[in-house]
Amino acid sequence: MMSKRALLVAGLVAVLSLQGGLAAHATEVKPAASAPQSKPSLPAGSLRLDLLARPRALGEQGDAFGAKSWVIVPPPPPPAPVVVEAPRAPPLPFRFMGQVDDGRGNISYFLIRGTATLAVSVGESIDNTYRLERAEGGVLHFIYLPLQARQSLQIGVGS
Numbered sequence: 001m002m003s004k005r006a007l008l009v010a011g012l013v014a015v016l017s018l019q020g021g022l023a024a025h026a027t028e029v030k031p032a033a034s035a036p037q038s039k040p041s042l043p044a045g046s047l048r049l050d051l052l053a054r055p056r057a058l059g060e061q062g063d064a065f066g067a068k069s070w071v072i073v074p075p076p077p078p079p080a081p082v083v084v085e086a087p088r089a090p091p092l093p094f095r096f097m098g099q100v101d102d103g104r105g106n107i108s109y110f111l112i113r114g115t116a117t118l119a120v121s122v123g124e125s126i127d128n129t130y131r132l133e134r135a136e137g138g139v140l141h142f143i144y145l146p147l148q149a150r151q152s153l154q155i156g157v158g159s
Contacts (some may be wrong), residue, residue, distance in 0.1 A: 089144035096155040
């Protein structure tokens with residue numbers, strides 16, 4: 001009489017021989033039809049070396065033992081504010097040449113601008129840019145009309 005163990009082994013051999021033998025059964029492992037194959041099949045005993053590669057995140061050169069600084073660099077100072085100056089009148093373009101009193105209290109002042117000679121009385125405008133506001137104590141007082149800025153010209157003659 002055969003032992004239970006011997007009967008079990010004999011039955012297993014019979015089942016496997018009906019399915020194509022032990023060798024065919026051991027090499028024919030088919031994946032499930034519903035699972036998609038995303039990785040290429042590799043021969044048995046192969047290693048996936050691409051899984052061993054790591055990105056370099058150890059500094060710029062990848063040197064794990066290179067010098068490191070733990071000092072926190074402060075942010076740069078904010079830029080200096082831009083100071084915009086208020087517009088100013090240009091320097092007076094006139095030079096004093098002389099003056100003439102007509103005897104009735106009207107005084108004409110002769111000024112030189114570039115190569116031109118101008119005769120101006122108090123209250124008159126010059127090219128809608130300057131106006132002679134007053135003359136007192138040897139000084140002619142002008143107003144630069146675009147900015148309403150006051151300017152003066154020393155003439156050295158008391159009037």
